[in-house]
Amino acid sequence: MAILRDIGANYTPDKGTVFTVWAPEAKKVEVQLHKPEPIQVTLQREAFGYWTGLSEMANPGTRYTFVLDDETHRPDPASRYQPDGPHEASAVVDQSFNWTDKQWKGLPLEQLIIYELHVGTFSEEGTFEGVIKHLSELKDLGITAIEIMPIAQFPGDRNWGYDGVYPFATQNSYGGPEGLKKLVDACHAQGLSVVLDVVYNHMGPEGNYLNDFGPYFTDKYHTPWGNALNFDDAHSDHVRNFFLQNALMWLRDFHVDALRLDAVHAIYDTGAKHFLQELREQVSQLEEQEGRPYLLIAESDQSDVRLINSIEKGGYGIDAQWFDDYHHAIHTLVTGETEGYFEDYGKPEQLQKALEHTFVYNGLYSEHRKKTLGTDATGVPAKRFVIGSQNHDQVGNRMLGERLTELVSFEMLKPVAGLVLLSPYVPMLFMGEEYGEKNPFLYFVSHTDKDLVEAVRKGRKEEFAYFASKGEAPDPQSEDTFNRSKLQRSYTSDEQQNKLREFYKELIRLRKTAPALAKPDKPNMQVKMEDEQLVLHMIHHGQNPSLYCLFNISNQPQTINLLAAAKGSWKTVLHSADQKWGGPGADAQEILQEGATVNLPAASMIIHEHQI
Missing domain, CATH: 3.20.20.80 (Glycosidases)
Structure with a gap:
């Protein structure tokens, strides 16, 4: 693995700022510090066309540009801050910050x-x-x-x-x-x-x-x-x-x-x-x-x-x-x-x-x-x-x-x-x-x-x-x-x-708390698409109790049967047509048996939980 080279303006308290830029074709590179009186700092060429130099006069907030071969004045390609936009001088930045997240380690993908x-x-x-x-x-x-x-x-x-x-x-x-x-x-x-x-x-x-x-x-x-x-x-x-x-x-x-x-x-x-x-x-x-x-x-x-x-x-x-x-x-x-x-x-x-x-x-x-x-x-x-x-x-x-x-x-x-x-x-x-x-x-x-x-x-x-x-x-x-x-x-x-937002909130809560969705993955899920009705069966078989989700993505009411593989009893836990979700009202059976007939309103979804 390649060893990386620092670039840009790296400020250290009490020492000043080290400027480094890659310009392999240049014969001469300087940093111009935009002080009341401009200060030129000549950089030294190093291997592979990197140019570097230290200035004790460059502090956080100092504006600067690179000067290539005494002619071309440009902002730093690795500038940490362009306070006046892309065409103007770069600014030296102090990377220190009073972080309060010392215990934070991020979240895994599945969360x-x-x-x-x-x-x-x-x-x-x-x-x-x-x-x-x-x-x-x-x-x-x-x-x-x-x-x-x-x-x-x-x-x-x-x-x-x-x-x-x-x-x-x-x-x-x-x-x-x-x-x-x-x-x-x-x-x-x-x-x-x-x-x-x-x-x-x-x-x-x-x-x-x-x-x-x-x-x-x-x-x-x-x-x-x-x-x-x-x-x-x-x-x-x-x-x-x-x-x-x-x-x-x-x-x-x-x-x-x-x-x-x-x-x-x-x-x-x-x-x-x-x-x-x-x-x-x-x-x-x-x-x-x-x-x-x-x-x-x-x-x-x-x-x-x-x-x-x-x-x-x-x-x-x-x-x-x-x-x-x-x-x-x-x-x-x-x-x-x-x-x-x-x-x-x-x-x-x-x-x-x-x-x-x-x-x-x-x-x-x-x-x-x-x-x-x-x-x-x-x-x-x-x-x-x-x-x-x-x-x-x-x-x-x-x-x-x-x-x-x-x-x-x-x-x-x-x-x-x-x-x-x-x-x-x-x-x-x-x-x-x-x-x-x-x-x-x-x-x-x-x-x-x-x-x-x-x-x-x-x-x-x-x-x-x-x-x-x-x-x-x-x-x-x-x-x-x-x-x-x-x-x-x-x-x-x-x-x-607001009702739609509450519906999203409930779906997210289910995703986070339902045992069947604790670690959702393809092997723990059964799906079947009813092509003509545009109804999708999605059953999550993670930890018990399983969840049976039905999605009607057609603009017509549809009548379907629960899959024969869905053994036992199923209780309705969410119906998108409920008035509390802004729907026209739901007339759903509370408890369903395997193979039961389900009436799905147009553009709707129902979630059933397996009764153990």
Whole structure:
């Protein structure tokens, strides 16, 4: 395993700041300290093109830039803070913080109930402090982890976060590094784990000065965002060092519990040791040093178990991955949408397959991709897959950013919630779904480059040209687009929304307390899809008593029989049509025998508990 090299500005009290930057082609590198009178500090060249030097004049808050060959002035690629945005000077940061989470060791995968949020739109303030104010609500709901969309410094103050250009610098408009540490500490005080979304497959277009320092990119591969980051070409050791150090910084210095790795299928690396494997090895070493576990969760659209297979089995050793097949199987069945990548889905049996075997495309031909896709994940524990019925991608990449609330009936939201929260997989909610938020989650940016703004607008219009009948895509640069994406939290005044939130709360409580769901997994579950009726049977046979869940995801009432294998008596413990959950009223039998006939209202779910 490679020995990593410190980079950036590392401040030590009483000693000053050591500056280190990788610039292999430069003949001379200086640091300019932006004091009332600028101070130049000449750096010494070391092996492989690293430049380093100590300044006793650089203290926390000191602004600085690197000067390459007496000409090019640039912020630090590994800057910890960009107080004035990506085009201005970096600031020295003191990493010390008065942590109160010394006893916190994080939560294991099987205990995660994740809540994905975007800092800018989650609260009225749009800051880390704004998130802290609402943590008690998430705790009350039953959430055990928040997943924060990327917070690496981006241009302006409105962005999803995937246009970040300083991976080490915490977004200034959110509250900077101090604000993030306060949020993580507050989460741990509430018993909440923190998952941070990081982007190692591309960099944003504005404020991206990496090419001025060295070959961070390669033209060997191309991504939807341009040239790929250089993980396997000449000089790639030092690009890998850059991103490995970044991952370790979030875990070690910010006490983050897990990293969600964005679109790892766009991390191109044909070297002997894939970047993701090296990342896992470095994080394992940090675990030994810190005496606690950290989780790595990858996003991939390749349905490939190599990601999560152990290194000994030839895999990369990632702990878990996002699993879109489950979302697509549910979404197509309840909305009827089959455009774009949804054309590969929409068959009722795919929902059963996603529960029994995980990947729907496990070596099958994909009509949308025009190729055979996927591997078999049947034997992989369910806790290693993260699922949801909504997320930032599936909502925000729609032209009008509609949530499921706008696409299906109120009653249908409840069985969909049950399919996520009562599955054996790790459930993830998207902010606001628990009460049926009506505001959209739109794509928004705040670039300062006018040409780039126009290019983004043009790109969005072209992307959704075939939706012309629905109107125009909202302007991503408009502040109104951003403001429309903020949560209203209207459940506090809307009785129906509050009942939906209470329903989510009850499902989460069941997941946490029902013995049958103590360790949910595929071998401890029996499923059967009634294709014509669109009714799913899901029986959890973990510890007694078993739970028998029925989901009617059609818009018609259905009559079915309990499976013959469900021996004995069953008591109804939850019915989504009950008025207390905002339903029209339920007329359900309290006790059922094996093989009994059950009447399911349209768009409903019922949970039965085995009577011992």
